[in-house]
Amino acid sequence: MAEMVTVSVNGRSITVEAGAMVSTAVALAGITAFRRSVTGEPRGPLCGMGICFECRVTIDGREHCRSCQIPCAEGMEVGTDA
Amino acid sequence: MPENVYDVLVIGAGPAGLAAACRAAEVGGRVAVVDDNPRPGGQIWRAGAGKFAPGAVAWLATAERRKVGFIAGARVFAAPGAGRLALESFSRGEFEVSYRKLVLATGARERFLPFPGWTLPNVMGAGGLQALAKSGLPVASKKIAIAGSGPLLLAVAQYMHRHGADVQLIAEQAPRSALARFGFSLAMHPEKLIQAIGLRSSLLGIRYLTSCWPVAAEGGGRLESVALRRGSKTWNEPCDYLACSFGLAPNLELAALLGCRMAETGVAVDEYQLSSVPDVYCAGEITGIGGLELSLVEGEIAGLAATGRIETARRRFPARLSGRRFAAELERAFALRPELKLLARPDTLVCRCEDVALERIQSCRGWREAKLQTRCGMGPCQGRLCGPAIEFLQGWKVESVRPPVFPVAVGSLIKASE
Numbered sequence: 001m002a003e004m005v006t007v008s009v010n011g012r013s014i015t016v017e018a019g020a021m022v023s024t025a026v027a028l029a030g031i032t033a034f035r036r037s038v039t040g041e042p043r044g045p046l047c048g049m050g051i052c053f054e055c056r057v058t059i060d061g062r063e064h065c066r067s068c069q070i071p072c073a074e075g076m077e078v079g080t081d082a
Numbered sequence: 083m084p085e086n087v088y089d090v091l092v093i094g095a096g097p098a099g100l101a102a103a104c105r106a107a108e109v110g111g112r113v114a115v116v117d118d119n120p121r122p123g124g125q126i127w128r129a130g131a132g133k134f135a136p137g138a139v140a141w142l143a144t145a146e147r148r149k150v151g152f153i154a155g156a157r158v159f160a161a162p163g164a165g166r167l168a169l170e171s172f173s174r175g176e177f178e179v180s181y182r183k184l185v186l187a188t189g190a191r192e193r194f195l196p197f198p199g200w201t202l203p204n205v206m207g208a209g210g211l212q213a214l215a216k217s218g219l220p221v222a223s224k225k226i227a228i229a230g231s232g233p234l235l236l237a238v239a240q241y242m243h244r245h246g247a248d249v250q251l252i253a254e255q256a257p258r259s260a261l262a263r264f265g266f267s268l269a270m271h272p273e274k275l276i277q278a279i280g281l282r283s284s285l286l287g288i289r290y291l292t293s294c295w296p297v298a299a300e301g302g303g304r305l306e307s308v309a310l311r312r313g314s315k316t317w318n319e320p321c322d323y324l325a326c327s328f329g330l331a332p333n334l335e336l337a338a339l340l341g342c343r344m345a346e347t348g349v350a351v352d353e354y355q356l357s358s359v360p361d362v363y364c365a366g367e368i369t370g371i372g373g374l375e376l377s378l379v380e381g382e383i384a385g386l387a388a389t390g391r392i393e394t395a396r397r398r399f400p401a402r403l404s405g406r407r408f409a410a411e412l413e414r415a416f417a418l419r420p421e422l423k424l425l426a427r428p429d430t431l432v433c434r435c436e437d438v439a440l441e442r443i444q445s446c447r448g449w450r451e452a453k454l455q456t457r458c459g460m461g462p463c464q465g466r467l468c469g470p471a472i473e474f475l476q477g478w479k480v481e482s483v484r485p486p487v488f489p490v491a492v493g494s495l496i497k498a499s500e
Contacts, residue, residue, distance in 0.1 A: 002132070016218055017132075017218055019120075019121075019132060019217075019218075020217050020218035021214075021217040021218075023214060023217065023219075024214060024217045024218040024219050027214065027219050028218075028219070028220075032203035032204055032303075032304045033203050033303070033304070034203075037201070037434065037437050038435075038436060038437050038461075039437040041201060041437070042202075042203055042303055042304070043201065043203060043434070044203030044204060044206075044304075045206060045210060045214060046194070046205070046206055046207055046210055046434075046467075047191060047192060047206075047207050047209075047210045047467070048206065048207060048209060048210030048211065048212070048213030048214050049119075049125055049191065049209065049210065049213060050118050050119070050157075051191045051333075051463060051466045051467065052210075052434070052463055052466070052467050053435065053461070053462040053463045053489075054434065056462075064462070064489070065172065068210075068213065068214070068217075069118060069119055069120070069155070070120075070155075070172050071120050
């Protein structure tokens, strides 16, 4: 059995396999719009490799974290602005 | 020697970077690889469910045996002085490393072409969706349409199919005639031929449409379907995800920051992969898109040359030549057709960071004016996404790169300038 970690996404507990990226946890929370663009459009992950900045979320109070490159850690608090 | 000083420092832990590091470490100096991902492998060897691709395992084992260091989750954002780089990571904040020789193996990103609706959530890069799936996003029974150009589409289709996705179709913009010529040239590269056949046989049952491309992604708030065109026919395919990729674009920002001279298709290098900047070698996709085998051999040559083993490096030249020929054939076969320049409408966003529509960009005479007048390319991605698209649409090349090459915390900038 793979090791699991639990994070909070907008206050909801999401359990993922250790090593899963934050973007995966957000998607598993049923969220497709990770952020709002400068004109208010919903946006979600595009490149999956830290280039596009579309998957930005707030992690433990730190804004503008690229969720596709940061692995989930136990107890992490993730927030989306969309 | 201080802890943060390396004989050979490699940026990028994909095939080229790993090969360079493994070769460089043969002679026992201090060697490390930096990557912005938490695990090595790059994009093509990205680990899924804790497992690496078979091709990566041997290189990773060699790197470990030769005591190659791995600086994970860290991104180079500035070069504060000769032989020094400033990095930032989520866990460590800002820190510096020094090197005697540097190998840049920063790889490539997918090229995205704007079309109406491409900014909708769940329209993703083909490699982007695969990366998310490898990280644990369940794709089983999801309807996935794959569109764009290049062999990556096939690889992603195969991965999604194996993981239970309902792959609706692959829309390849290249004409069948160009692919047939490519198929013929594959005969001169047996290992590629096997790879291609292997891919096709597991793709039986998936529609592979040539001369076909997406004209619009549709849905309210999130993707519901994609409109595709083939010849005079246009129709809608319902889908949960649209995986798009119109070839690859090299990640040249760091090489540009260090002052490396550029050639037409990437960083200009000599026969030993040495750039125009002393002690800075470049290998893999950043010297021109060429795929896995070419990246490996260029990495080996760079690692050997950086440690002074010129004769051994020369013995790898024939393999590199063969890789370059294959790359040229690939580029010809999957060349983007001019019709794709008409996909974006005047109000289609091209710059997703600053939400700049095509008509505003077209009212400018070049990159500089577009930046000043519209903020196109001035957002967090710093033109990484819209740059390759605008190069295709308008023929403008990105002119200058300034530090920081990635947005960083103000505190990191201040520390790096101290």
